Amino acid sequence: MADGAPVGLRYPWETPPEQGRAIEVAPGVLWMRLPLPMKLDHVNIYALDDGDGWTVIDTGFASNKTRGIWRDLMGGPLAGKPVTRVVVTHHHPDHVGLAGWFQTEFGAELITTRTAWLFARMLTLDVQDTPVTETLEFWRSAGMDAEVFEQRAAERPFNFGDVVAPMPLGFTRIQQGQSIKMGGRTWDIHMGNGHAPEHATFWSRDDNLVISGDQILSSISPNIGVYATEPMADPIGEWLEACERLKLLARDDQLVLGGHKLPFTGLPTRMRQLIDNHHGALARLSAYLDTPKSAAECFAPLFKRKIGAGEYGLALVEAVAHLSHLYQDGAATRHRRDDGAWVYQRKG
Numbered sequence: 085m086a087d088g089a090p091v092g093l094r095y096p097w098e099t100p101p102e103q104g105r106a107i108e109v110a111p112g113v114l115w116m117r118l119p120l121p122m123k124l125d126h127v128n129i130y131a132l133d134d135g136d137g138w139t140v141i142d143t144g145f146a147s148n149k150t151r152g153i154w155r156d157l158m159g160g161p162l163a164g165k166p167v168t169r170v171v172v173t174h175h176h177p178d179h180v181g182l183a184g185w186f187q188t189e190f191g192a193e194l195i196t197t198r199t200a201w202l203f204a205r206m207l208t209l210d211v212q213d214t215p216v217t218e219t220l221e222f223w224r225s226a227g228m229d230a231e232v233f234e235q236r237a238a239e240r241p242f243n244f245g246d247v248v249a250p251m252p253l254g255f256t257r258i259q260q261g262q263s264i265k266m267g268g269r270t271w272d273i274h275m276g277n278g279h280a281p282e283h284a285t286f287w288s289r290d291d292n293l294v295i296s297g298d299q300i301l302s303s304i305s306p307n308i309g310v311y312a313t314e315p316m317a318d319p320i321g322e323w324l325e326a327c328e329r330l331k332l333l334a335r336d337d338q339l340v341l342g343g344h345k346l347p348f349t350g351l352p353t354r355m356r357q358l359i360d361n362h363h364g365a366l367a368r369l370s371a372y373l374d375t376p377k378s379a380a381e382c383f384a385p386l387f388k389r390k391i392g393a394g395e396y397g398l399a400l401v402e403a404v405a406h407l408s409h410l411y412q413d414g415a416a417t418r419h420r421r422d423d424g425a426w427v428y429q430r431k432g
């Protein structure tokens with residue numbers, strides 16, 4: 085996807101910081117990047133100057149490469165001052181990956197939501213050599229392409245622990261409605277949902293900064309998926325609820341520091357776009373469901389582009405999420421097809 089600012093948004097910096105470097109986006113607030121070995125090839129991290137140490141927001145994947153970049157950052161832009169706290173916005177591996185490393189290696193305090201911590205620690209401990217029965221059943225229910233299914237059923241699945249460092253016991257919980265002091269500012273904490281459950285966002289009371297994690301991104305729509313862990317979850321419903329709530333906090337002067345892509349201003353516009361994107365997708369999907377279709381058969385109306393092998397998994401969980409939302413909202417019916425797939429059809 086092109087990096088041009090969506091209509092109504094502005095990017096104060098058109099170019100991200102180079103590897104091992106930082107851009108000071110506000111007094112005492114550094115923006116840095118770590119690489120990811122995927123189509124989305126980077127994650128943004130931030131460091132906030134607490135005087136005697138740094139609070140770091142998110143951590144990147146656990147790999148020797150990122151540990152090396154972190155050491156460069158600590159000796160470079162972080163000027164040898166210790167990382168005393170790590171704040172993790174949500175449990176996804178590109179954000180929580182090195183939290184345990186900061187705890188064990190540097191004695192940092194981990195601050196995150198209870199759901200994020202429980203999910204991350206549970207998933208790091210859940211080692212699977214082959215996909216478990218529930219996962220196979222979930223893929224079948226989603227109508228996964230037979231060839232993809234055969235291949236994935238035989239492979240070692242993605243394991244959280246492959247890219248997330250072991251997490252020791254102990255963390256500090258943050259909750260909706262609390263505040264936290266970081267980088268000389270007081271930040272109100274508001275929970276997002278939908279992309280990840282209990283996803284923390286931070287809204288400065290003292291200036292115009294918002295740390296949004298992946299709940300709010302500038303030029304891409306955060307992935308929203310249903311997984312075998314909770315097949316009847318409704319993350320689209322939760323996403324829309326969270327965005328409608330966070331929209332009320334948005335101001336045009338805010339500088340939004342997200343987990344990917346570029347920092348931006350124009351948050352009221354972006355919140356409207358993020359909400360409208362999903363309403364648009366639901367409307368196109370509903371129109372497409374004149375005959376019963378499985379999740380795997382619904383990529384065309386949802387994504388309006390060809391889905392490659394590297395995106396198939398994410399596209400499938402996103403299609404399940406949208407279909408299940410229509411079904412749980414009472415706008416569609418569903419039944420099991422002979423091949424085991426749930427197929428959905430619009431009502432009326």
Ligand SMILES: [Zn+2]
Nearest residue numbers: 176178298343
């Ligand atoms: Zn992310």
